[in-house]
Amino acid sequence: MSVNRTEGRVAGLAKAGFADTVAAQRELDGPLLATLTAESDLVAALAATPDPDLGLRGLSRLLEALPSGPDRDRLLAELSADTPHRRRLLAVLAFSSALADHLCRHPGHWLDLGELDPAARPDAAGLRRTMLAAVGADPDVAEPVATGGHQELLDALRAAYRRHVMALAALDLADGVDVAAVAAELADLAGATLEAALAIARSELPPSAPPCRLAVIAMGKAGGRELNYASDVDVVFVGEPPAEATDDTGWLTTATSLATATMRACSDYTTEGTIWPVDAALRPEGKAGPLVRTIASHVAYYQDWAKTWEFQALLKARPVAGDYELGAAYVDALMPMVWNAAGRDGFVDDVHAMRRRVEDHIRPAEADRQLKLGPGGLRDVEFAVQLLQLVHGRADAGLRDANTLDALAALTRGGYVGRDDGAVLDAAYRFLRTFEHRIQLRGLRRTHVVPESDEQLRVLARSLAMKQPAELVDVWHQQAREVRRLHEKLFYRPLLSAVARLPGDEVRLSPEAALTRLKALGYADPAGALRHLEALTTGVSRRAAIQRTLLPVLLGWFADAPLPDTGLAGFRKVSDALGTSPWYLRLLRDDGAAAERMARVLASGRYAVELLLRAPEAVAMLGDDAELRPRSREALEKEVLAGVQRHDDPVDAIGVVRAMRRRELFRVTVADLATDASIETVGEALTAIAEATLSGALAAAVRAVEAARGAPLPTRIGVVAMGRLGGREMGYASDADVLYVHTPYPDEDESEAANAALAVANEMTRLLSLPSPEPSLTVDTALRPEGRQGPLVRTLASYAAYYERWGEVWERQALLRAAPCCGDVELLRRFEALIDPLRWPTGGLTDAQVREVRRVKARVESERLPRGADPSMHLKLGPGGLADVEWCAQLLQLRHASTVPRLRTTSTPGALDAATAAGLLAPEDRTMLLEAWRHAAAIRNATVLVTGRPSDMLPKDPTTLAAVSRVLGYAAGTSTVFVDDYHRAARQARAVVERIFYDDARS
Secondary structure: OEEEHHHHHHHHHHHHOOOOOOHHHHOOOOOOHHHOOOOOHHHHHHHHHOOHHHHHHHHHHHHHOOOOOOHHHHHHHHHHHOOOOHHHHHHHOOOHHHHHHHHHHHHHHHHHHOOOOOOOOOOHHHHHHHHHOOOOOOOOOOOOOOOOOOOHHHHHHHHHHHHHHHHHHHHHHOOOOOOOHHHHHHHHHHHHHHHHHHHHHHHOOOOOOOOEEEEEOOOOHHHOOOOOOOOEEEEEEEEOOOOOOOOOOOOHHHHHHHHHHHHHHOOOOOOOHHHHOOOOOOOOOHOOOOOOOOOHHHHHHHHHHHOOHHHHHHHOEEEEEEOOOHHHHHHHHHHHHOOHHHHHOHHHHHHHHHHHHHOOOHHHHHHHOOOOOOOOOOHHHHHHHHHHHHHHHHHHHHHOOHHHHHHHHHHHHOOOHHHHHHHHHHHHHHHHHHHHHHHHOOOOOOOOOOOOOOHHHHHHHOOOOOOOOHHHHHHHHHHHHHHHHHHHHOOOOOOOOHHHHOOOOOOOOOHHHHHHHHHOOOOHHHHHHHHHHHHHHHHOOOOHHHHHHHHHHHHHHHHOOHHHHHHHHHHHHHHHHHOOOOHHHHHHHHHHHHHHHHHHOOOOOOHHHHHHHHHHHHHHHHHOOHHHHHOOOOHHHHHHHHHHOOOOHHEEEEHHHHHHHHHHHHHHHHHHHHOOHHHHHHHHHHHHHHHHHHHHHHHHHHHHHHHHHHHOOOEEEEEEEEEHHHHHOOOOOOOOEEEEEEEEEEOOHHHHHHHHHHHHHHHHHHOOOOOOOOOOOOOOOOOOOOOOOOOOOEEEEHHHHHHHHHHHHHHHHHHHOOEEEEEOOOHHHHHHHHHHHHHHOOOOOHHHHHHHHHHHHHHHHHHHHOOOHHHHHEOOOOOOOHHHHHHHHHHHHHHHHOOOHHHOOOOOHHHHHHHHHHOOOOOHHHHHHHHHHHHHHHHHHHHHHOOOOOOOOOOOHHHHHHHHHHOOOOOOHHHHHHHHHHHHHHHHHHHHHHHOOOOOHOO
């Protein structure tokens, strides 16, 4: 082989993922692999595996182990084509050294991999027959007995077990079998292996041994059908004398011998290695207690002596081998005690303490890498699920499932876990279990510690379809954070059976205990909360029954939100208003997601509560994700205009408009609180509502004025949006800044036309100012020419004359946000054409005009900041606040919009984007300005949602500050982080403003 070809091949092997290219080349040049005609294809196939070097070494070893003949020739032929058989073989060889060793000991087993069907896996009965046949036992008799020499039987048992694990691992690695199905099959295989081990144990009994009945009960992961590739198998042995027994003790000796021999048959080491340790330490009294007990003895122990953790362990008890009838009787006898265990004194505290003990015993060197026991690990999910099962399963038999994922699904279906939380936990648990399986499968070694080696992490990442170790670690940490968050949310949310009055035989807690638990959940007024709960759950009505079931979940959801007491009080008021409505009862009973949304929204502040109390029927939209999408301005305007036309009385007409606004404000509020809606999305939706409201009010006012005149209007009229309305950046408490423009029809008297237009404007203001419980929409016309001293309504010609003669720079700046709102479309188009040259002046601004803009800004900052207010806490006028960002964007527009068409926008983010695209603003400066602007706008909105009142200041009250930070997604207890984040963003934005707004070099 030429030097160039050799170097090229080495480079190709390195590119394919081989770490030891010299060894790989040597293997490929060996006498067997060199005969392949499609070597490059084999290299590509190995490159797709997690560990190409290990795969190539294993393949060479397998070929050497196969004797020369048809089997080797078939393997060589199989390696030359891309088939499922080849993919599975390479997947095993290139990932698990232990399974590669097994194949080299039993090279004929490679043929198994070509016959696998992922959709037709053997069930527990089929596995039992296979494993019994491996030890020469008849699976059709009541007590199968193995046949053969003891050592040969142990080897046969191990080889059969490992053979099946190899086949399952091949499907897992190459075909992507679901981790739950893998774990269930491993558990069924463990049961079949115990059955075969028991058959071996029976073969060792002397003929004179007294007969006995013996059942093997799987516990832990084997019992829950969620076993790992490498794990202890936890068991409990139950024995009874046969019906015909005359010896009271001999049967127990036999049963104990069988149990001991069964355990040894699985755990002893032979030339085929070991299977797994069988651990019987979960039996009564642990390792100090007798290995085999009768059912009566078990019952007596659990009645008198068992600790809380022992009932928790029994959740997963399942007969898997031996006398199945006896095993089923054991489960039937103990399960009632399991499902009553939650009534024990201090039950929840005991479970909490046990979880803490598990964490405390983690070795410090492994704490950050513990996949099973550490924070955010598998145990967090399992403990949370088991606690919820034990608490709620007393009244809900549908929760009594030994499998973690199945139990989690049942809890989610029943509303005990929110749907989103359930989905996140399910996905996280599946990922963590898959990761755990991969770690163990490498050497079939029992470990739950994530390796530190980059090389090991690289192989694990590739096995999980990830390219880099860092990606795997990031996903793991993200999932662990989600698990820990939800664990703390669910695990420390005990059922308040006293206040929720769940149906069944539960004992009601004392008022004192209920108050203690409410306080622990974070209710500021536990006594008041208890009164609300009493009112909601008292009685035998359908409403009370549904709320008794729902409230344990709602209490936790309220507690997870910013203001639990507000949420519970609001829920009571809404339920009083709607509790007799059949659809409301169905919604509460059937849709856990809707109930969770309701809890979160109501417990986020007064704004949503007040809206919902004025429009309680809006609860219906919580049950449909599609209903939470804000509606378009066109749809809203069509609705209100049709409603206005149906009412001659303008007060009735404006009532239709206001009803729409109440409902739509609630829709946006829910979307804001319950989804990841951006501040721009919220602003756009609130603007659409305001536009439709003004359009409806204009239509009602026109009809009223025309009715009073007895004739149509003599003029066309339009409403121009200004400020945040024109920028489509409305907040919950924003005024509607507008200008009124009109133009008389031909041949109409100008004075009469002006009076009619003024009457319409005044009627609009009157209708929108009528007393109403919902948040008001204030129409502000202060941006009109001459301010509040000038005419409320002007003609198009009057605007043109004013701006030509008197218009100042600040008025041009205000016009940057002018946009058509409602009224005569052609008139509004002409108004835009009039103002465009003013707000986008040719040549930009003169130096004097730029100085004037800066002077006005400084005056605004000094005059409008409230006396005594801390500027750093002012969201609008403070350094880095809304005004800073907006004035910066607007100055760029005034100076450059005539030559940069994209700057001709009323949107602040749009203007900053356009300035960046044009090279007028650095990308990092744009990012800092937008972050500060969005942060400040979001805080203003969140403050309204929490308090129901507008404010331009960061909240000073600690309770309000904490609630605002929670609404914005900060964790409980991190309000100082929230304030620090805002100040950081504001400082960075102010630094940009100092450079951009005051820097003449960017003219």
